[in-house]
Amino acid sequence: MAKVDVDLVKMVMTRTGLDVRTVAQIIEEINLELKAQEDEDEKPPPVKKQFVxxxxxxxxxxxxxxxxxxxxxxxxxxxxxxxxxxxxxxxxxxxxxxxxxxxxxxxxxxxxxxxxxxxxxxxxxxxxxxxxxxxxxxxxxxxxxxxxxxx
Structure with missing residues (x-):
């Protein structure tokens, strides 16, 4: 999936004539989803291993x-x-x-x-x-x- 800058999405939505409140609400939802994805992507530190x-x-x-x-x-x-x-x-x-x-x-x-x-x-x-x-x-x-x- 392609990564798109949030500011670019905001600019395109305002250019298409959407209401400012609607644009702000959509951008807020996008930011919440991005934060949730970042939290999911965090991996636990690798376990140190030894040979036996x-x-x-x-x-x-x-x-x-x-x-x-x-x-x-x-x-x-x-x-x-x-x-x-x-x-x-x-x-x-x-x-x-x-x-x-x-x-x-x-x-x-x-x-x-x-x-x-x-x-x-x-x-x-x-x-x-x-x-x-x-x-x-x-x-x-x-x-x-x-x-x-x-x-």
Whole structure:
């Protein structure tokens, strides 16, 4: 829908010979509708989000451990075991660059935080978060309701 200036509408209506009171009433209605639309258009502020990794642990082997890690992506047809090697190659490539010679990366955390996405993309790995995130363990079972209504 085209946006038209209210003053232009007022000028056209007075030019067509409408009564001044009628024009004022119509302009007032238009202003009320514009204000109502502006109120509807206001969006709530976006919710801040964080990454979490959830690991299935049905045997409970990870219970009591606080683990952190990074969320990575690799091509679907590749083995997941190549991810670490690709991060190593990202570190090597970065350390060969001018910036890498000044500030070389020595740990996986530094690779995820400081290596540019361009280098990671060349190695076919995408780092989804620069800072490590907590890994949550789950038993991988959804509790079912019992007859008494308890879980």
């Amino acid at each position: 990794m959830m690991v299935s642990d049905p045997e409970g082997k990870l219970e009591g451990l606080d683990l952190v890690g990074w969320v990575l992506q690799i091509p679907e047809e590749d083995s997941v075991y190549v991810a670490e090697e690709r991060l190593f190659r990202c570190a090597y490539e970065h350390n060969l660059s001018k910036k890498g010679r000044r500030m070389p990366v020595k740990t996986i955390a530094e690779v995820c935080e400081h290596v540019p996405a361009r280098i990671a993309k060349e190695q076919k790995i995408w780092i989804k978060n620069k800072e490590p995130v907590y890994m949550l363990r789950t038993s991988n079972k959804v509790p079912m309701e019992t007859k008494e209504g308890d879980f």
